[in-house]
Each structure stands twice: as C-alpha cells, then as structure tokens.
Amino acid sequence: MEFWLAPLHGITNFHFRNCLNRHVKNLSVAVTPFLPVGATSQINVRRWVDVAPENNRSGEVIPQLIGNEPTHFVDTIRELQKLGYQRFNWNIGCPAAQVVRKQRGCGIMPHPERVEAVVRLVTQETDCCFSIKMRLGLKSPEEGLAILERLQPYPLDFVAVHPRLGVQQYEGKPDFSMFRRMYETTGQNLVYSGDIFDLSSYQYLVDHFPKVRQVMLGRGILRNPFLAEELTTGQMLSDGERTERFAAFYADYIQTMQAARGEHGTLSILKELWHYFAHFCQLSPEALQELLRITDFKEFNERAGKYIG
Numbered sequence: 001m002e003f004w005l006a007p008l009h010g011i012t013n014f015h016f017r018n019c020l021n022r023h024v025k026n027l028s029v030a031v032t033p034f035l036p037v038g039a040t041s042q043i044n045v046r047r048w049v050d051v052a053p054e055n056n057r058s059g060e061v062i063p064q065l066i067g068n069e070p071t072h073f074v075d076t077i078r079e080l081q082k083l084g085y086q087r088f089n090w091n092i093g094c095p096a097a098q099v100v101r102k103q104r105g106c107g108i109m110p111h112p113e114r115v116e117a118v119v120r121l122v123t124q125e126t127d128c129c130f131s132i133k134m135r136l137g138l139k140s141p142e143e144g145l146a147i148l149e150r151l152q153p154y155p156l157d158f159v160a161v162h163p164r165l166g167v168q169q170y171e172g173k174p175d176f177s178m179f180r181r182m183y184e185t186t187g188q189n190l191v192y193s194g195d196i197f198d199l200s201s202y203q204y205l206v207d208h209f210p211k212v213r214q215v216m217l218g219r220g221i222l223r224n225p226f227l228a229e230e231l232t233t234g235q236m237l238s239d240g241e242r243t244e245r246f247a248a249f250y251a252d253y254i255q256t257m258q259a260a261r262g263e264h265g266t267l268s269i270l271k272e273l274w275h276y277f278a279h280f281c282q283l284s285p286e287a288l289q290e291l292l293r294i295t296d297f298k299e300f301n302e303r304a305g306k307y308i309g
C-alpha cells in the first residue's frame, strides 16, 4: 500500500509538507491544497509559492487545481508543466458554500457533462497525467456514479474518492456501500480518502477493498503524524518514541512557520492544528478550550509544550 498526504487547505502547505518529510517516513506523495485555474493572461504560476520547485524538493508533489472552465485547465497545466510538473489533480469535492455556488468543487458534481468537458479537453490538448478527487456527490451518490460512467473512456491517472456527500461536509461516516458500487463498476484506479485514523479503520479498508493500492491520509496525519509508519508496520510506536518524535516535529514546525508567517500567523494556524494535536497528546476538551483561549504566542507555546511532554 502507498500512503499519500491528502490536501488540507490552509494546513498542508509546503512548510507543513517539508516539515513532515523531515520527521516522518512512508508518505510517498502529497497532493497540494487547491489552486484556482485561469487563462494564461490571468495567472502567473511563478508566484504560486506552494508549487514553486525550490519549495518542493522533498517527496513527490501533485498540484491540485480547482475550476470548471476547460480552457483554463489547459492553460494552467501548460504553465505548471514549465515548472516541471507532469501530474495534476482536479478537486471536484470541495463542499464549501462559496465554492459550490460557483459550480466549482463539489458544485460541479451534479453536471457530469461539464466534468467530461474538462477531462476531454485536458486529455486532448495536453500530455499530462490528469486525475480527479471527488466525493460521492453533492446531494446524491448517483452523481458520482454518473461521472465515473462518463469518464470510463478516459484513462485517468487516478480517481480519489472521499465517500461522503458534499452536503454532509464531514458529518456521519464514510459510506462504504456506495464506495463499493464505484469500486465494482469503474475501471479507474481508485484512491481512497476518508477517516483512516488508526489500524482498525485501515484494516477494514484493506479487508474489504483489496484492489485499492493508494490511501490518502488527511486528518489522520494531523491526529497522529506517524500514522503512515504505524500502518506500514502494523504496530504503534512506543510511547517514548511518539513523544520524542512529536516534540521534534512540533518544534521544527513552529520554527519554520514563525520564520515564514510571524507570531500572529503562526498562532492562528497552531490553534487550528491543536484541534487535531489534542488527540495525539490526549488533551481533555476542557484543557483544549483553555489552550485555545490564550492569545499570547509565548504563553501559548509554554502551555502547549507542557502537553507535548
């Protein structure tokens, strides 16, 4: 099995990815958070720091694109190919209201003909490896099935599926019965994404979907940065090793972010991350709330340092 880092907008930027690669093994590929496509005259990909080659020297990176205008995909891909990229992923799963409203992200899933139009033009006009990351649908799982049927003639790099509906956001559980219908009907290489948090959720996937060869880990990596290693060996790290390695990862990340974003920018992203790190450090909900109330960077770090051990 290959473990990939899932895109998490606002979190898994190049600073995070590079830091992770310095401390964690077995994450072979990272898909970037989404970048908006545009016509050649509208975009300047050399300003996109998240995909700048000098910022992405560790591990394979697949730029993720968002949009719905076929020619914009061709233009943007050609520009990014000049930076050396050959693989591109299209986000048709983002459920954010402002994205969906513009028929982008998951908002395009009820329109399989529009999805096909993008894929058709990209495969005709470019020589890149193109893939899609989607949900089951926006409102109905029939939407995703219709898209897969339409895309059958196009040899995609992969189709990553997060088996929830857009309207669910992150509520409920992944719908494995609908994922099975996709798994059994499509000829595309399915990459799985969703709620792989520990050995047992991973084992369920392996036992029930043995043809899946790549799994994206998103929130699971935030809850436990060493998850891919543990899933590979089938064993959890010892308590001592977990604490020591997490402390090293955390210190490196803070230092990197502080240099890049300053104290204020770092504090706001740390507050988002601690919702997940709280799980790793076994913080009670009350302790987490107390931590999140702190507004001073130094005080926050002192308190967080105590929880890390």
Ligand SMILES: Cc1cc2nc3c(=O)[nH]c(=O)nc-3n(C[C@H](O)[C@H](O)[C@H](O)COP(=O)(O)O)c2cc1C
Pocket (backbone or CB within 6 Å): 006, 007, 008, 009, 010, 011, 032, 033, 034, 064, 091, 093, 094, 133, 162, 193, 194, 195, 196, 216, 217, 218, 219, 220
């Ligand atoms: C904060 C956050 C940001 C996300 N940003 C993106 C994104 O930019 N592109 C994308 O395709 N999916 C995005 N996702 C979805 C994840 O990549 C993933 O498919 C989903 O969280 C389920 O997997 P997980 O349970 O391993 O996190 C995001 C999810 C979260 C929670």
